[in-house]
Amino acid sequence: MDFQWGHRRRFNSYTEYIRKTFGGRIQKVVVDAGFTCPNRDGTKGTGGCTFCDNDAFNPSYCHPREPLHFQISKGIAFHEVRYRRAQQYLVYFQPYSNTYADLPTLKRLYEEAISYPGVIGLVIGTRPDCMNEEILQYLQELSKRAYIQIEYGVESCYDKTLVRINRQHGFELSRGMILKTSVPGIKTGAHFIFGLPGETKEMMLATASVISELPLNSVKFHQLQIVKGTRMEAEYEENSGDFYQFTLPEYVEFIVQFIEKLNPAIVIERFSGETPPRYLHHSSWELIRYDAVLRLIEVELEKQDTWQGRLYT
Numbered sequence: 520m521d522f523q524w525g526h527r528r529r530f531n532s533y534t535e536y537i538r539k540t541f542g543g544r545i546q547k548v549v550v551d552a553g554f555t556c557p558n559r560d561g562t563k564g565t566g567g568c569t570f571c572d573n574d575a576f577n578p579s580y581c582h583p584r585e586p587l588h589f590q591i592s593k594g595i596a597f598h599e600v601r602y603r604r605a606q607q608y609l610v611y612f613q614p615y616s617n618t619y620a621d622l623p624t625l626k627r628l629y630e631e632a633i634s635y636p637g638v639i640g641l642v643i644g645t646r647p648d649c650m651n652e653e654i655l656q657y658l659q660e661l662s663k664r665a666y667i668q669i670e671y672g673v674e675s676c677y678d679k680t681l682v683r684i685n686r687q688h689g690f691e692l693s694r695g696m697i698l699k700t701s702v703p704g705i706k707t708g709a710h711f712i713f714g715l716p717g718e719t720k721e722m723m724l725a726t727a728s729v730i731s732e733l734p735l736n737s738v739k740f741h742q743l744q745i746v747k748g749t750r751m752e753a754e755y756e757e758n759s760g761d762f763y764q765f766t767l768p769e770y771v772e773f774i775v776q777f778i779e780k781l782n783p784a785i786v787i788e789r790f791s792g793e794t795p796p797r798y799l800h801h802s803s804w805e806l807i808r809y810d811a812v813l814r815l816i817e818v819e820l821e822k823q824d825t826w827q828g829r830l831y832t
Contacts (some may be wrong), residue, residue, distance in 0.1 A: 522826060523783055529817065529826040530778055533737060533788040547611040547642060548594030552628050553583035556616040556646065563648075563687040568674075569750040570684060570712070570743065572798065583614075587628060591635045609666065610635070611642040618669075619649040622657060633665045640666025642708075647671050647696035648688045655700060662704030668736070669700050670708040676729045677722065680715050684751070694733065701734035708788065709735055713773070714743030716754060716761045723763075724777055731782035731831060738785055740777075741792035742770055745800040752800045767804045771815045775823060783828025790816055 524531040525539060537545050557563040582590070595608060610632040618625060632641055643658075650669070658667050673693045675681055681689060693709075700707045711730070713723050730738060742765055745755050755762060765773060774790050781787075793809045804812075820826060 523828075524786075529820040531783055531786045531827055533786050536737075536786045541607065541639070543606065545607050545609055545639070546598045547609045548591055548598065548638075549611045549613045550587055550590045550594065550632070551583040551614045552587060552612055552617065554612075554615045554617050554619050556619060557648065558646075558685065558687045559615075564685060566685065566750065568684050568686055569754065570715075570746065572746040572749050587631050588635060591632065591638065595637060606637065607639045608637050609640045609642050609668075610638050611644070613642075613644045616646045616649040617643045618645040618654050622653055625654060626657065629661060633661070638665075640668070642668045642670055644670045644672065644710075646688070647673070647693045650696055650700065652699075655702070655705070659702055659704045666706070667704060668706040668708055670710060670739070671697060671700075673697075673709045674712045675715055675718065676726050677718065680718055683716055697733050697735065701736075706736040707734065708737040708739065709733070710739045710741070712741050712743050713770075714763050714765060716751075716758075718763060720763055720773065723773070724780070727777050727780035730785070731780070735785050737788050739789045740774070740787070741789065744792055744794045744802075746794065746798050747800050755800065764803060767807065767812070767815070771812075771819050774816050775819050775825065778827040779825055779830040781827055782831055783826075787827070 521527055522529070522531075524535070526532070526535045528535060556567060559565060559567045585593075591608075591610060598608070612628075612632075629641060629643075632638060641661075650671075658669070661667055671693060673690070674684065674686065676690045676693075678689045697707055697709065709730070711726065743762070745752050770791070778787070789809070791809060791812045
């Protein structure tokens with residue numbers, strides 16, 4: 520049986536969406552263009568979000584001291600070995616806030632990226648308070664020449680949580696900017712973390728209804744991973760009882776319950792995060808890779824004969 524998204528997988532898969540959109544495999548190449556964030560440079564705060572350590576999530580082939588074209592070249596070479604079917608690439612501006620600069624600087628970086636052979640578009644990770652009308656207008660114009668996706672770090676829809684993790688903005692700002700970004704030509708994505716301090720499982724499940732009302736093309740979900748040296752590690756050591764810590768079986772069951780309530784039109788890019796063990800304070804999931812987590816989720820969906828959006832109204 521094919522579901523409404525046009526394939527037999529029981530969720531609206533990003534892999535299948537890319538294949539349908541571009542006719543084959545497209546690989547993301549992560550680059551670090553040396554951006555910072557208003558929550559680090561003192562504009563809004565210092566130290567960043569309490570969970571943040573971008574080094575834990577960056578691939579080894581990108582470094583801000585290297586020219587952008589060199590990072591793209593290294594990234595493509597890396598993926599040519601690992602994913603030989605990929606012939607086209609999206610440059611993923613991932614670390615920190617990648618719209619946090621003046622427009623001429625952004626134009627120079629984005630234009631350099633899309634001019635690289637084999638690159639067909641950009642994925643730009645940023646904060647909702649680092650976007651404005653001028654940048655959006657330029658990106659909409661750029662989308663006539665390349666695929667453009669904005670990925671907002673939203674993390675939680677609860678203001679109490681956002682204050683606790685030192686986010687320095689509320690959820691309404693995220694909602695408003697997502698609404699503004701959902702214009703023709705720009706794909707809008709958002710990132711959420713499950714297990715942030717103070718949130719119960721019921722609160723996290725309720726997020727599905729909130730997300731479903733937003734004009735999002737795609738979402739990423741990560742379980743909270745406590746990275747060594749972050750302020751969240753200190754908070755966890757002081758009061759671990761404030762954290763809902765999923766075992767792997769619990770998380771699989773939670774994801775199944777969550778996506779049953781999720782708008783089936785939203786493409787799911789990821790269900791969980793994967794961080795090198797050397798960065799983690801602890802890992803209750805041992806050394807399982809993302810592909811194995813994904814398979815467990817798909818097996819459970821089959822077992823329960825359920826799918827994304829089955830309970831969505």
